[in-house]
Structure formats: C-alpha cells, structure tokens
Amino acid sequence: MKKITILVFVLFSMVSYAQIDLESILEGGVADAQTFLKGYIEPAPTGFGYGVNGGWYTTAKTHKLFGFDIAVIANLSMVPSSSETFTFDNADYQNIQLDDNSISSAELPTLFGSQKLADRPLLEFSDDDGNTISSSTLPGSGLEQAIGFNAVPSAMVQLGIGLWKNTDLKVRFVPKQSAPEYEFSTFGVGIQHDLKQWIPFVRRLPFDVSALVAWNDVKSKAFLDVKNEPTQALEFNTKTFLFQILASKKLSILTLYGGIGSSSFDSDVNVIGTYITSQDSEFIDPISLNYTGSSFRANAGFSIKVIGINLSADYTVQEFNTLSVTAGFSIR
Amino acid sequence: MKNFKLVKTVILLFAVLAFSNCEENGAIQFVVKDSFPTPIAVLGLKGQSFYSKEGTADISGLLDNRTAFVEANIESVLLKLENYDGTSIIGSIKLTANEIVLLDEDVILTSLDSDPIAIPENLGGILDAINSGTLTISLEGSTEQPIEDDDFIIVITPMVTGTVE
Numbered sequence: 302m303k304k305i306t307i308l309v310f311v312l313f314s315m316v317s318y319a320q321i322d323l324e325s326i327l328e329g330g331v332a333d334a335q336t337f338l339k340g341y342i343e344p345a346p347t348g349f350g351y352g353v354n355g356g357w358y359t360t361a362k363t364h365k366l367f368g369f370d371i372a373v374i375a376n377l378s379m380v381p382s383s384s385e386t387f388t389f390d391n392a393d394y395q396n397i398q399l400d401d402n403s404i405s406s407a408e409l410p411t412l413f414g415s416q417k418l419a420d421r422p423l424l425e426f427s428d429d430d431g432n433t434i435s436s437s438t439l440p441g442s443g444l445e446q447a448i449g450f451n452a453v454p455s456a457m458v459q460l461g462i463g464l465w466k467n468t469d470l471k472v473r474f475v476p477k478q479s480a481p482e483y484e485f486s487t488f489g490v491g492i493q494h495d496l497k498q499w500i501p502f503v504r505r506l507p508f509d510v511s512a513l514v515a516w517n518d519v520k521s522k523a524f525l526d527v528k529n530e531p532t533q534a535l536e537f538n539t540k541t542f543l544f545q546i547l548a549s550k551k552l553s554i555l556t557l558y559g560g561i562g563s564s565s566f567d568s569d570v571n572v573i574g575t576y577i578t579s580q581d582s583e584f585i586d587p588i589s590l591n592y593t594g595s596s597f598r599a600n601a602g603f604s605i606k607v608i609g610i611n612l613s614a615d616y617t618v619q620e621f622n623t624l625s626v627t628a629g630f631s632i633r
Numbered sequence: 634m635k636n637f638k639l640v641k642t643v644i645l646l647f648a649v650l651a652f653s654n655c656e657e658n659g660a661i662q663f664v665v666k667d668s669f670p671t672p673i674a675v676l677g678l679k680g681q682s683f684y685s686k687e688g689t690a691d692i693s694g695l696l697d698n699r700t701a702f703v704e705a706n707i708e709s710v711l712l713k714l715e716n717y718d719g720t721s722i723i724g725s726i727k728l729t730a731n732e733i734v735l736l737d738e739d740v741i742l743t744s745l746d747s748d749p750i751a752i753p754e755n756l757g758g759i760l761d762a763i764n765s766g767t768l769t770i771s772l773e774g775s776t777e778q779p780i781e782d783d784d785f786i787i788v789i790t791p792m793v794t795g796t797v798e
Contacts, residue, residue, distance in 0.1 A: 400666065418662050418796070434694070435666035443661075 327578050331587050333397045339590050340387035341439060342570060344413045346539065346592040348378035348453025348621045350566025353517050354543045355625035356457060357471060359604040359613040360556050361509040361547035363495045364463025364633055372459050372611070372629030378621040380451035385414040385441070389424075400425045400435040413451040414441035428582075453621070457487070457517075461631075467495030473517055484522040491515030491543070508550040513560075515543040525574070533574035541566045545598070556604045564619055565595035596620035660798035662703060667694060670790045672715065673772055679783040682724070682776045690730075692793055693766035702764065704796040707735060707757035709749035711790040714742045719781035722774070729771040730791065731762045742787065749792065763795065 327334050356374030364370070386408040391398050399407055400423035407422050415421070418437060425435045445451045461471045473489035493513040497504050518540050525533040545562030572588035602615020602625070609630055617623040673688040707730060714722065721743045728736040735752045762768055770789055 416661050418664060423664060423666060433668075435664075437663040437665070440661050 327576055327582070327584050327587060330396050331584060333394045335588055335590065336393050337389075337397060338570075338572075338588055340389070341409070341411055342590065343387065343592060344380045344384040344411050344451075344621075345453055346537070346566070346568035346570055346590075347384070347594055348380055349455055349519075349537075350539055350541055350568050350592070350594060351564055351596065351598075351617075351619055351621040352376035352378035352453055352455040352623050353457065353519060353539060353541045353566070354515070354564045354598075355455075355615075355617060355623045356459070356627050357491050357515045357543060358493060358513055358545070358547055358558070358560070359602070359611065359615070359627055360551070360558050361495075361511040361549035361560070362551065362556075362633075363467045363469045363493055363509075363511060364461065364631075366463050366465060368463040368631070368633045370461045370611070370629055370631030370633075372461075372627045374457040374459055374625060374627045376455045376457075376623055376625045377452040378455070378623045380413045380453060380621065384621075385411060385445075385451065387411050389422075389438075396427045398425050398427075399423070409438045410441045412442055413444065416440040416443050416446075452624075457489075459489075459629075461493075463633075467498055467511075469493040471515065477520075481527050482524050485520070487517065487519045489515065489517030489541075493547075496546075508548055511547050513543065513545045513547060513562075515541075517541045530574060533576065534572075536569070536571040536573060538571075539566055539568040543598075554606045557601075558604065558615070559599070559601035561597075561599045563595060564598045564617075566593065568592045594620060600625075660701075663797050664794060665797055666708070666792065666794045667692075668711070668790050668792045669694075669768070670788050671768075671770055672786045672788050673770070674784075674786050675780075675782075676784055678780050680779045682779050683774070684776075684780070685771075685773045686787070687769065687771045688789070690768040690770055690789075690791060691766065692763065692768050701798045702760060702795050703798055705758070705760045705763040706754065706794050707752050707759060707791045708794045709751050709792045710736060711746045711749055711788075711792070712740060712742055713746045713788050713790075714744050715786040715788055717742075717744065717782050717785040720744075722776050722780065723778065724774055724776035727773040728789065729773075730768055731759060732769075733758075746790070759793070763793075768793075 355376035388406055389409045390406040409422065410420055421437045421440060423435045424438050425433050427433045457473050458475060459471055459473045461469050463469055471491035471493065473487055475485065475487045477484060477486040491513055493511050496510045496512055503510060521537045523535045525535060542565045543562065545560040547558065547560035549556055549558035570590040573586045576584045576587055596619040598617050598619035600615050600617035602613060604611055604613030611629050611631055613627045615625050669690045669692050671688050671690040673686045675684055675686055678684050710728060721741055723741050725739050726736065727734060733756060735756055736750060740747065759768060772787060
C-alpha cells in the first residue's frame with residue numbers, strides 16, 4: 302500500500318523539481334505570493350481533479366447480485382499548451398513587478414512550462430523598506446522535456462460490487478498512510494445503475510446502457526523539509542464529482558465502451574508551517590489556494606480479458622484530456 | 634500476489650517517468666539582479682582637485698540560497714553625493730572593481746543618483762570575486778573646481794547581475 306502512495310506524490314515531486322523557493326516568493330508578501338502561486342500551480346490541481354474522475358467504469362453492464370471487480374487505475378491528464386503559461390499583470394501585485402519597466406504584463410511559465418532562462422522574465426521583489434531584488438521567475442518542472450508531454454498522473458484502487466436492481470456500488474478507499482515525508486488517504490463512492498431495464502424499446506437493443514454518479518475525496522500532505530523544517534508541508538486535498546451516461550458492447554473477450562457527462566473538482570492547496578524570509582519576516586501557514594473546475598466530458602475505450610485479468614484503456618475528452626488504464630479482475 | 638506485482642510495476646513505471654531527468658539541459662538556472670549601495674567617505678580634501686579612495690561592497694546578499702554562479706557581471710553603476718556642501722562635483726572619475734577598470738570618464742556628481750552608467754560586458758565580469766561575498770571598489774577622481782567640503786560621501790551603487798544554478 303505504501304507503494305501506491307508514491308504515485309500520488311509524483312505531483313509533489315514535480316513541485317520539488319521546479320525548485321520553488323517559497324521564502325523568495327514570500328519576500329513580496331502573502332497576498333502577492335498567493336496570487337502568483339495560484340497561477341503558477343493551477344494546471345496541477347486541475348489536471349489531478351480531472352484525472353481522479355477517470356477509470357470509474359470499463360463497461361456499462363452492471364454486475365449480477367454480489368458480483369464484484371477490483372481494479373487498479375492509473376490516469377494521465379494531459380496539460381494543454383495553453384496551461385504552460387499564465388499571465389502576470391503588474392496591476393495584480395503590490396510588491397512583485399516585472400523588472401522590465403517597458404511592459405505591464407507578461408506570460409510566465411506555470412509548473413508545466415519552460416525551464417529556459419529566455420522564457421522566464423525577471424521579477425522585481427520589493428519589501429516595505431523599498432529594498433528590491435530581481436530574480437528569474439520560477440521554472441517549469443521540465444516534465445515535457447523528460448517524457449515528451451506534459452501530464453498530471455493520478456492513481457486509484459477501486460472495488461465494485463453488484464447490488465439489487467442491476468446497481469453497482471463502487472468504492473475507492475485507501476486508509477491514511479503515513480510516512481516521514483507524506484500522508485495520504487482517499488475515499489470515494491460511485492453508483493452505477495442499469496438504465497436499459499426501465500426503457501421498453503431500449504431494453505431490446507444489443508448493447509448496455511447505464512448511468513453513473515461518483516464522488517471522490519483525496520487528502521494528501523507532503524512534508525517539504527523533514528529534517529530541518531518539520532512543520533513545513535504542502536497539503537493537497539481534492540474532491541471530485543462525476544456524472545456519466547454510459548454505453549458498452551461486449552464482443553467475445555473485447556468490450557467497447559464510452560460515455561458522455563460532466564466532471565468537476567474542488568481542490569485546496571495549502572502551504573503550512575513557519576517560513577522566514579531573508580528579511581527576517583515570519584509567515585505561518587502562508588498560502589491557501591482553492592481551485593474549482595467543471596467540464597463536459599466524453600470518452601471511449603475498450604477492455605479486454607486476458608488470462609483472467611481485465612485490462613482496459615480509455616481516452617476522455619474534457620478540459621484536460623485524460624488517458625486512463627486499468628488492470629484488475631472481476632466475477633460478474 | 635500476481636496482481637500486487639502488476640500494481641507495483643505500474644507504479645514504478647509512473648514514478649520513473651516522473652522522476653527521471655526532469656531538467657532540460659543540466660541544472661536549472663536563475664538570473665538574479667541586485668544593487669549594492671557602497672558609501673565611500675571622502676575626508677580632508679577640501680580645496681583639492683584630486684581624490685583617491687577605496688571601499689568594499691557587500692554583495693553577500695546575492696549569495697543567499699545559491700549554490701553556484703555561472704556568470705556574474707556588474708551591469709551598470711549609479712553615482713551620487715551625500716552630505717556635500719556644494720551642489721555638484723564635475724570632473725573625471727576612474728572606477729575599479731577588484732582591479733578591473735570599469736569606468737574612466739567625465740561625470741557630474743550630485744545629490745541625486747546619476748543615470749545608470751552601463752559597464753561594457755567584457756569589463757564587468759566578477760565571477761572570480763563573487764564567491765567571496767565582497768567587491769573591492771577603488772575610486773580616483775579629478776575635479777574641474779576644487780572640492781568644497783572636508784567630509785562627504787560618494788555613494789557608488791553597482792548593479793550586479795548573476796546567473797546561478
């Protein structure tokens with residue numbers, strides 16, 4: 302189980318690779334740091350929120366009573382190129398300004414943006430005494446250069462069980478996992494219900510139709526400097542909601558499936574702990590960011606049963622398109 | 634057990650993808666730019682038309698949290714007078730930082746910061762000195778009119794730009 306949590310903390314490692322120097326950002330004060338980080342981090346919680354909503358189903362056919370399935374789900378939410386930068390506008394900040402006086406706004410890299418110096422304008426940080434220092438804005442994670450594309454990963458373990466009236470209960474549950482560097486837990490439930498049984502002419506069609514509603518809550522915390530600053534941590538909590546109408550057709554060992562619906566998330570990113578800047582200003586629990594989003598989603602995929610193992614892959618078109626793959630087994 | 638191994642494989646694949654080589658071309662670089670006002674006291678030279686003084690700029694603030702400088706340059710210099718009884722000093726000035734002549738030209742010193750005087754890129758390199766955290770600045774000047782004060786300060790403000798990793 303400990304290994305599973307590693308995947309979730311890929312996000313945090315990306316933050317770490319981006320070498321966020323939080324104390325430097327705080328030189329400009331909490332309000333400016335909040336505004337800056339809101340834009341800089343945004344693709345991560347957005348991609349994670351949409352990603353977690355992936356993999357809830359691999360067929361529209363519900364289980365028989367007490368039939369069940371267990372699956373491991375991995376999602377990759379693709380970060381669109383438009384999310385590789387965010388707009389920095391001098392007017393939105395008090396103590397952070399573009400070093401170049403001839404411009405009032407600029408596109409800066411997000412966590413998924415460029416690492417090149419040429420793409421990272423200088424920002425001038427001022428304190429209340431008028432002291433200033435200019436530094437290149439934060440770089441992206443470099444993930445695209447490393448693996449060829451920008452994506453936010455997420456993973457889940459899911460149990461589905463057949464109940465009455467062709468209804469499946471789906472549960473995602475990982476109890477709180479604690480290690481010196483992180484904490485993680487998740488809980489989610491979904492209900493998938495067969496619709497065909499209620500619609501007279503649809504009942505005779507040679508494919509399955511069902512509806513799914515699902516909710517998921519992911520709580521995580523990464524400690525930033527366990528040895529030297531044990532209070533410093535990054536909290537990342539996400540709630541997601543999914544509604545989907547599904548259809549699937551089984552062809553021997555192959556099942557084709559797809560659906561349309563909506564996906565939404567509500568994420569909190571909090572930087573907690575005590576931070577002291579080079580100007581000796583102290584900040585406690587300085588950053589608290591909230592991200593919400595919702596999107597129409599449509600997906601299509603296939604699953605195949607090989608030696609008792611169900612393997613599936615689907616692609617979802619939404620604000621952050623998502624590739625989901627699952628592996629598991631089922632007794633229908 | 635078979636399923637667990639599969640989980641482990643998927644996780645490792647993801648982890649390797651995410652953790653591997655997440656920097657484009659070696660270490661990530663930052664440009665840092667800061668100014669270091671350095672007051673140099675000029676004492677006992679009233680009536681003279683030549684002065685030669687030395688001071689030390691504390692540039693250690695530039696070193697905060699930085700591991701290595703790839704490049705460091707004095708980009709420009711500001712000059713001004715403080716506590717001077719007259720209105721200005723007109724004359725030539727020769728400015729040396731760590732034995733490199735940065736500037737040797739006619740200037741007008743007043744109580745206001747001068748316009749930034751650009752230092753040619755080939756002259757402003759201070760990479761060798763930067764890790765010491767200090768910059769030795771020498772000032773030699775000759776004036777058109779005799780100096781009108783026995784105790785004043787010339788503030789030299791080098792604007793240092795460094796590329797760090």
